[in-house]
Amino acid sequence: MKLILSTSNLLDAGSSIRRDPTQKSNAELVSSFRANFAAHSHPSNGYTNGLGNGNKPTPRSSYTAWTHMAEDGRQELEIPKLDFEHSALQEEREQYDITVKLFYLPGAPTENRETQTREAVKLVMKELHMPSIDLLIISFPGIYFDEEEDCPDKISTRGPVEADPESLECQIKTWKTLEALHEERVVKKLGIAEFGHDRLVQFLEKTTVRPSVDQVNLRDCCSVPKKLLLLAKSKGIELLVHNDSSNVLPRGTLRELLGPEHAGAGVLAEPTRTGEKRKSMHGEEVKNGHADGEGLKGEVQPLWVVKYTAVVKNRGVVENKGYFAVAELSG
Amino acid sequence: MGLLAVGTPLEWPEAKKSASHVRSWGIEQLLALWRKAKGKERDALLWGDEVEYLVVSFDDAEREVKLSLRQADILEALASDSELIRQGGGVPDLATGEHKGGRPAPMFHPEFGRFMLEATPGKPWGIGFNDLLDVERDMKLRRKIAKEHMDPSEFPITLTTFPLLGDRKSITPFYPPSGSKLRSQFVPDEIANPHIRFPTLAANIRARRGRKVELNVPVFRDTKTTWPFKDPTVDYHLHKWPEDQDVRNGAAKDNHIYMDAMAFGMGSCCLQITFQAMNIEEGRKMYDQLSPLGPILLALTAATPIYKGFLADTDVRWNQISRAVDDRTPEELGEVPLKHDRWRIPKSRYASNSTYISQDPRLRREYLDPDLVVDEELKARLVDGGMDDRLATHFAHLFIRDPIVIFAEDLQELDLEKSDHFENLQSTNWQHMRFKPPPPGNDTGWRVEVRPMEIQITDFENAAFSVFVVLITRAILSFDLNFYLPIPRTTENMETAHSRDAVLNDQFYFRKDPLPPPQTRVNGLSSTPGSGANTPRSRGPSRPSTPTGPVEDEYELMTINEIINGKADGGFPGLMPLVESYLDSVNVDVETRCELAQYLDLIKGRASGKLWTAAKWIRRYVAEHKEYKHDSVVGDGLVYDLVKAAERITVNEGRDGYAKEMLGECREQA
Numbered sequence A: 001m002k003l004i005l006s007t008s009n010l011l012d013a014g015s016s017i018r019r020d021p022t023q024k025s026n027a028e029l030v031s032s033f034r035a036n037f038a039a040h041s042h043p044s045n046g047y048t049n050g051l052g053n054g055n056k057p058t059p060r061s062s063y064t065a066w067t068h069m070a071e072d073g074r075q076e077l078e079i080p081k082l083d084f085e086h087s088a089l090q091e092e093r094e095q096y097d098i099t100v101k102l103f104y105l106p107g108a109p110t111e112n113r114e115t116q117t118r119e120a121v122k123l124v125m126k127e128l129h130m131p132s133i134d135l136l137i138i139s140f141p142g143i144y145f146d147e148e149e150d151c152p153d154k155i156s157t158r159g160p161v162e163a164d165p166e167s168l169e170c171q172i173k174t175w176k177t178l179e180a181l182h183e184e185r186v187v188k189k190l191g192i193a194e195f196g197h198d199r200l201v202q203f204l205e206k207t208t209v210r211p212s213v214d215q216v217n218l219r220d221c222c223s224v225p226k227k228l229l230l231l232a233k234s235k236g237i238e239l240l241v242h243n244d245s246s247n248v249l250p251r252g253t254l255r256e257l258l259g260p261e262h263a264g265a266g267v268l269a270e271p272t273r274t275g276e277k278r279k280s281m282h283g284e285e286v287k288n289g290h291a292d293g294e295g296l297k298g299e300v301q302p303l304w305v306v307k308y309t310a311v312v313k314n315r316g317v318v319e320n321k322g323y324f325a326v327a328e329l330s331g
Numbered sequence B: 001m002g003l004l005a006v007g008t009p010l011e012w013p014e015a016k017k018s019a020s021h022v023r024s025w026g027i028e029q030l031l032a033l034w035r036k037a038k039g040k041e042r043d044a045l046l047w048g049d050e051v052e053y054l055v056v057s058f059d060d061a062e063r064e065v066k067l068s069l070r071q072a073d074i075l076e077a078l079a080s081d082s083e084l085i086r087q088g089g090g091v092p093d094l095a096t097g098e099h100k101g102g103r104p105a106p107m108f109h110p111e112f113g114r115f116m117l118e119a120t121p122g123k124p125w126g127i128g129f130n131d132l133l134d135v136e137r138d139m140k141l142r143r144k145i146a147k148e149h150m151d152p153s154e155f156p157i158t159l160t161t162f163p164l165l166g167d168r169k170s171i172t173p174f175y176p177p178s179g180s181k182l183r184s185q186f187v188p189d190e191i192a193n194p195h196i197r198f199p200t201l202a203a204n205i206r207a208r209r210g211r212k213v214e215l216n217v218p219v220f221r222d223t224k225t226t227w228p229f230k231d232p233t234v235d236y237h238l239h240k241w242p243e244d245q246d247v248r249n250g251a252a253k254d255n256h257i258y259m260d261a262m263a264f265g266m267g268s269c270c271l272q273i274t275f276q277a278m279n280i281e282e283g284r285k286m287y288d289q290l291s292p293l294g295p296i297l298l299a300l301t302a303a304t305p306i307y308k309g310f311l312a313d314t315d316v317r318w319n320q321i322s323r324a325v326d327d328r329t330p331e332e333l334g335e336v337p338l339k340h341d342r343w344r345i346p347k348s349r350y351a352s353n354s355t356y357i358s359q360d361p362r363l364r365r366e367y368l369d370p371d372l373v374v375d376e377e378l379k380a381r382l383v384d385g386g387m388d389d390r391l392a393t394h395f396a397h398l399f400i401r402d403p404i405v406i407f408a409e410d411l412q413e414l415d416l417e418k419s420d421h422f423e424n425l426q427s428t429n430w431q432h433m434r435f436k437p438p439p440p441g442n443d444t445g446w447r448v449e450v451r452p453m454e455i456q457i458t459d460f461e462n463a464a465f466s467v468f469v470v471l472i473t474r475a476i477l478s479f480d481l482n483f484y485l486p487i488p489r490t491t492e493n494m495e496t497a498h499s500r501d502a503v504l505n506d507q508f509y510f511r512k513d514p515l516p517p518p519q520t521r522v523n524g525l526s527s528t529p530g531s532g533a534n535t536p537r538s539r540g541p542s543r544p545s546t547p548t549g550p551v552e553d554e555y556e557l558m559t560i561n562e563i564i565n566g567k568a569d570g571g572f573p574g575l576m577p578l579v580e581s582y583l584d585s586v587n588v589d590v591e592t593r594c595e596l597a598q599y600l601d602l603i604k605g606r607a608s609g610k611l612w613t614a615a616k617w618i619r620r621y622v623a624e625h626k627e628y629k630h631d632s633v634v635g636d637g638l639v640y641d642l643v644k645a646a647e648r649i650t651v652n653e654g655r656d657g658y659a660k661e662m663l664g665e666c667r668e669q670a
Helices: A027-041 A113-128 A152-158 A168-183 A197-206 A226-235 A251-258 A284-288 B012-017 B019-037 B071-079 B082-086 B129-148 B197-209 B242-248 B280-300 B318-324 B376-384 B389-398 B420-426 B459-479 B487-496 B560-565 B575-585 B590-608 B614-624 B636-652
Strands: A002-006 A076-079 A096-104 A133-139 A187-193 A213-217 A238-242 A299-312 A317-330 B047-059 B064-068 B107-109 B116-120 B154-157 B215-218 B256-259 B271-276 B433-436 B447-450 B507-511 B555-559
Touching: A002 A251, A027 A251, A027 A317, A096 A113, A113 A133, A113 A168, A113 A299, A113 A317, A133 A168, A133 A213, A168 A187, A168 A197, A197 A226, A226 A238, A238 B590, A251 A299, A317 B459, A317 B575, B012 B019, B012 B197, B019 B376, B019 B389, B019 B420, B047 B129, B047 B459, B047 B636, B064 B636, B071 B116, B071 B129, B107 B129, B116 B129, B129 B154, B129 B459, B129 B590, B154 B636, B215 B318, B271 B459, B280 B433, B280 B447, B280 B459, B280 B487, B280 B507, B280 B560, B280 B590, B376 B389, B459 B575, B459 B590, B487 B507, B507 B560, B555 B560, B560 B575, B560 B590, B575 B590, B614 B636
Parallel strands: A002 A076, A096 A133, A133 A187, A187 A213, A213 A238
Antiparallel strands: A002 A317, A096 A299, A299 A317, B047 B064, B047 B116, B047 B154, B047 B271, B107 B116, B215 B256, B271 B447, B433 B447, B507 B555
């Protein structure tokens, strides 16, 4: 079964604030999914106070009440139910700079990238009610720009390497899909993330439509290698800064988000492999309103995450920002 | 700007008679402006900074530094620089000629003090991140151009105040004090810009007040300061003007540095930023949201520890300016019962602001100033004219004052295409925020001016604070932040910001949670749609509007470090993390991000104490100077060295290793 997770406009919930520079930088994604699930699964909670920390354990409705299973028989579950009615941007297309970043996640099969990419872009365009986007950046698993960088302090804040980079051939194959989207004028500019000098040189040789952007994570270390700066300048590639972690949605994080425990959304049941009955010592089943046996079972594999931002160009105001994530649940 | 309009200014008793006349015409002009522009929409973010300089003149042989009163000559030189004019710069008030293409060169303006100069960018900045990096370059260019039009011994310095102002000798050319306009025993009338507007302003404030203005700054008590401290420079035996009686009536207070003229306040240099909002509602929202930040910005930029050759016990200029233009009568001040005047007025014309003006549903009645004085008649006229109660209250509050400078010629006929009468009141209300309607006759939009910051010694710092404020406004709009605080708390914060090293030692009232509350939806629909109809960015269904619970629970005392860098316990997120989250949400190139990081690091460092304010640095400089006797007296030779040091810092910005305590290491890379 395919799971489609969404945040809605996370600016509405104040969850995009980087509270602590040392915290994991996928905190925004995790907290905004959590906030959106909570907003949909606690209909009775209502508005409590202006202090924003009201994560009180009020009774939660069953996931079936606020998620949505595709009606045409496709095995596709929207968490929460997708609703594009109120998500449209306020002004005309040309007022905005719309950036979309697509993370292909480690461990996900690479064959379906074309479908996935098109699906991701389509979801964002539907959400924003816009016919095209300005910049599509793709992030391949296992690539770390700072390998080539002279900044020893940084490696320690990066976190573990969770995947090996895939082959250049594989990346180029994916890139062809982006080139097609560019051709179709759905996407104005293309970009890649975390490419260092050597990788970028090799990549450029094989592309028809060149990336306009290479997005790198500086993590407060402003020492971009000269080689890369020069290459980027000579090829007209803009080096942009990002602050995303390389694996934005590890499997364990996703399971936690959707699981039955207190902070989870109650979509997934306890992992079956534990073979134990759920502990009731905290009485959480009761509080969470889960009957035994509710919740989907199976192994969950995150496939991709897409992040989108719409900025009003001449005012520098971010009007909409959010994420979609898609995962495969196999029984 | 109309600042230098010519005419016959009315002396005080005459001007007073026309005050109501000017006010009612001003209100009509305001209504005309408001009607024309209230529907103005989708204006871009444009913004501008204003930097003010003191022009000092060094005599290296004698180890002397004096204020140069050659503003008019310098402006004349700038105004007649054909190359500057060709590039679109110059002096708008004296300007001749046209420019073509490119980014226009900077512009220069006269200021109240005849030793001052103001410079602005040739055209407003946008939000393009490259623009943000041009700010510092442009500031450096401004200083360079200014310097080029001065004598070789002169330098445009960005200290807030000249440490020897009022010592009866450190001005060049020399004029004796005790002139007919200012009647100051310390400074001559010639200290003010000679344009008739300025001496009239000073004279009429004095006349309205019924005595000279009175500035008593607490003196810093050092180990060898005579105590009680009686300002030794006060002359009690002058009998030239009736106002000479002031000091014999106790105007000079014990343990205070005493000053008696507008020049001691309005001769201070500030860093001001003006933003254009997308429409009137966004402007009103920005005005409200930036207001509680005022005292924080003031404490962070503290740079004023010396007055008239003595160390003060305060770090900022604000209250001195406030007193320097305080035209309130004894009745208005509450010193004697009300008899002739209309009301008691709690604040000077120059003070922290007293109104919130947004129609934001988050604005609770309890936040408003309970002591607000409003001219109900003028308010009724505005409301009759269609203006909503809240905005009408704001302007009817500003209009409780008398116009100070009135030109006889302007009283002939009401011109609704102009804004002169409106501006007469509006621009002599010097509050820490100013809400500015679009001027007649061009396409400028609604604007908000941020006025509390002290000028910094280097262009790097001035650019850093300017850019920081710009980024904060973008974060406020993007994240829909809420900094609402009851206005009396902001007033108190403004006082707190005065104490020595308030940035490190004091606590300020601040809202605990600036973030929007989580949204609750019922099956995908917001539970209370539509409440945000009045907010500038109503994105889809908006959040509920009526927070409950006591207002006192919404805020608490925080250090500036907590306000800027966030609370360690994860409570208040911190203005800097909010700005950084904003930067994470937009596309910024690496070079820009790294340069911005230097600016943000400066402000983080000032807040945490890692870097010093100019006030702290100057105090340390004085304390360690060989001529300082720990008696609070800052002598001529010391001041010469100090201003020389400031010049060195301006030129090198710490690259020579000097004043790193203030600027940090970052500038070494530049």
